[in-house]
Amino acid sequence: MTKCDGHLTNSIDLGIIALKSSKELGKKIDAHLRKRLDHDETFLISSDEIRFSNGEGKVKLSETVRGKDIYIICDVGNYSCTYKMFGFENHMGPDEHFQDIKRVVSAIRGKAKRITVIMPLLYASRQHRRKGRESLDCAIALQELERLGVQEILTFDVHDPNVQNAIPLLSFENLYPTYDIVKTIIREEKDLDINKDSMLVISPDTGAMDRAIYYSSVLGVDVGLFYKRRDHSTIVNGKNPIVKHEYMGRDVEGRDVLIVDDMIASGESVFDIAQELKKRKARNVYVAATFAFFTEGTEKIERFYEEGLISRVYSTNLTYISDSVKNAPWFKEVDMSELISVILDKLNKNTSIAPYLDATRVITKLLNERE
Template structure:
């Protein structure tokens, strides 16, 4: 080891297997760990994700992993990864990314001392409970990783953390990016001084209420709620369409509002809520989310920004951010590489990560320092 420093590895020597979907963030994580340990060692292990012309694939490791503490990092939401199948460019979907995680565990062949899977966007997290005759994908996926020999799973802002009950004997850590998001907002929005009386946190639906209450409590501001009134007699794209968003909360006139949610898919709900808030004469509408997909493109968000309906959207880089999105004036990425590096570094040394599970204290410190 460089610089004549010796570290104890209770779980084995650290090894990062960063799949193609997580490559950019994985390189940053490796650099952060090098800085924290003051070493030049490269913790990234080479991995080949091979696709044959008929679409079948395999994963190949070119270095030994025997006795190492292995962390497999994958972004199952990265739709930019492509391969040729029957001469056609095909984009990897979540199913293929998850299959590559399993292939990687298979390639390790039980030689590692410990295997941890870091999947910030939990695979099939929206399919976490059964309502009638339908698949229970998230629970099945977690059980499959357990059977393959994975000892620990790390994810962020799981749609329903209770899904971990499917693997009661496996270590399952659900982390939240609240501190990093708020730190970025405070840094970027110079006009916001927290806590402030003319500010509210808004939950876009009843399911996100716990998240909104947490944001409001650490910020010391009020909370409001939008209730989604749906047409249960109709199903469009697998779900009941929203008829109207009903607001419950105090007056938002001349208030800065922060809408918080775990993900933005098409973004229709967020935009409808932003429009309702502006009709109620809200001052600025900010959106903070863990995962931003923009499955129906950026055009409508751009229009709402141009029309002064939304002020800014904040989202982590835990899932793929397109170059087009990064260039927009209304979007700001929240870099999570340092937190992930800290978590991996501590777990490798068998140190507790409990204080990173609840960010209340550091958020209060952040706000005190700003004021």
């Protein structure tokens, strides 16, 4: 039994296995947990991710996990992780990271009290549903983790939350970084007036509309929408190219604009929308995304920043971001490690995390304190 906030709660030994892809995030989570619990020793359990010269691999745990509440953290989007294969240097992709998660579960060999997998970026989340004769990767992956004995999955801002229907008996928690993003924007943008007359929230497409409506509701501002007209007769890099962005919403002239989305991949949609907003005489264009990939590089966004088309990009440290991006004047990182540490503490003590699934109350309090 552990005493917490004057109450006795059930808890068991906690262990964090942060794979190579999430070492930095794992260390930050561990530091917050140790401070929160006034605990001297680390919760991190060391592991070795070994690669053979033909590309095969294995994971070896360096200490016991018997009876522990184990949390496996893996960033399936960390392309900076490399290994040698036949003399070539290979960058790890999502498939290889996911395989390492399964290797860890296999190495645990059923000795842990409970296994929770934390994939901030859910594996294969962009291939979550079928359109014709194609694979259904995310659902299959979730079912595979369930068969391996994983009891809970934690993720952030999943592309389509309905994918959890593939594992109806498994605990699946989809968290959002809204509060931390808003808090960081308020801290960094001292001159930003958050009111209906000065600001708008913009959804870059119909799929992100629910997210934009939530942001606009908690911030107390209006929302606008850009609709993507695509050329469905051709496919480029797995997608139908966008022909034109059509805007629906209030006049943006003289207003600050916040574009919100779950991810920035190549960034083309954001770039096009920023240009359209500036044509309509928007004052400042800010971008907030849970995940920032910049799959096509950052040259274009750097030019947009220099030309005043984009004022700032806010994104989390839930997936890998290069040092050059972290240190760029147009980018601000939103640290999510403290929230994850709180969630782990609550789960370990078998207490509810419901208050952390809806950030409305804390955002309202934050805005009131700002005033």
